Amino acid sequence: MHHLTFTAQDQDRGNRLDRFLADAAAELSRARIQALIKDGQVTVNGAAITSPKHRIQPGDAVDLKMPEPEPAQPEPEDIPLDIVYEDDDIIVIDKPAGMVVHPAAGNWTGTLVNALLAHCGDSLSGIGGVRRPGIVHRLDKDTSGLMVVAKNDRAHRRLKAQFTDRGRAGKLLREYQALVWGAPLPALGTIDAPIARHATNRFKYAVAPARGRDAITHYRTLTKYSAPDVEGEDKTVAALVACRLETGRTHQIRVHMAHIGHPVIGDPLYATGFSNRVAALPENARSAILSLHGQALHAAKLGIEQPATGAYLSFTSDLPQDMRDVIAALSAES
Template structure:
């Protein structure tokens, strides 16, 4: 499914009275700087779509004061995500939604610096391009995201009716999402609740941080310790109640238990002396429980076993716990 085609843009440039004569390409590039790229304007010249009095002009044409230049800009090709055959584990699927087990290391949707190896590319192939485009052609089916390094359960919309219903459900937190995390250190209690506001970090725009209630947005994470590994690490089950960026990672770091491999949020290699420190964030979206977004009488209740690197790390932590 492609995004709608866009009409060519037609713009006029008038060389001002009193201005010095200048080459046409330099004049229009300077005038439209920040609005159109040089390459797009170059295409207009090459295609004979830069004209004065209806006649095409070369880019070296010298403009005189009062010259009226008509520029027809080339169409921008419609942005779309092409289907790419990449295996992804399907946990649940019907005509409206599909629930997947996203692999660690896979980006959810295209963006700056990504290739054709995102979850969206994979799911466009699996669903034969039948994903909702309500969120934009470059984010087919996407209602929520997992970080690139985070693995686990993620639901996607195949129809627009499912998309809008899911947006409402996520906004109202009308579902139960459970994660498991391996953290550095061992809490002194078995359970805890973290209710601290989260905001964009003032100095590092790619990070989040806890802050006061006035400058941030409320965030709530509950956690339970499932297993401890000596005094070095612990396995926690976490549930989030608010939709924020990096809530579990930020909250656990804020109480002194950063997730193993989370170098963005204060994990330090020298804290783990008995094992080889992991190279990724050891966080896994374990389960999702919710009413079906289109058929509320139906329940979606799925879970995904953590990936092999996560399970192998647990095994190593158990083996080294008493060394």
């Protein structure tokens, strides 16, 4: 058994214990956290707390005991994986859009975990819990790109420390490329806006300064694309942006880009008000956007320190074909 220890900050005041831990220990599902709390595995300032609804205060020391992982319940499945790199400690995957990372309600099979169990067998780390072996961080189902997975518990702990540290002491790099509506102004900037679960829609997250956890995204505009408007004048309609994560909140890039008025193209949650933009585009561009396999968001660069040797490893992934098709169609109009 090992321990994960966290200290509540000012922005955590009054937050539920299970929500606090779900954000702080992102490798664990909220359901698993609730089960651990009810099982007496969580203390606050040294006192055992068994209610997930317990409200925490700034300065609270929260200790989570992690029992030895149970055998993974998902079945191994012979699903092809695009393996970018593999050694005795880690495996780096280029995940396609449409693949769920770990089994959950409605997606018990066909996930990355099912594929990893078949590929790696018993070597996967179990820190992520019964249904998330080896998973250090994750990508949304319809986000493609680079992910690193731990193959043993030592690697998992050291990788998780890199992600928690946000690259301050090391060289962790997570950079995404996204096609967004319009073009951000300024073209280079930082979005520092806390994120919390949406107040009314449990599938969404939102910028929430009073109750959200800190979330920081650095972006830069790579290319702007224009198309003729109804009067025949060229107008910037979209841009390709690179987003470097300093934190890793759920839906962070999607929420942040929508927050500044430039949601990710094809995003079913955060770009719902932009369907008229699609309809106004020339046929080729409209068809390419409607053919996207998900939001136009791709984890393009990943830099980590190898957890056993400390050697710096850097990986890049080309944009998927559907995003390249959109770029080609928009470029033809520019």
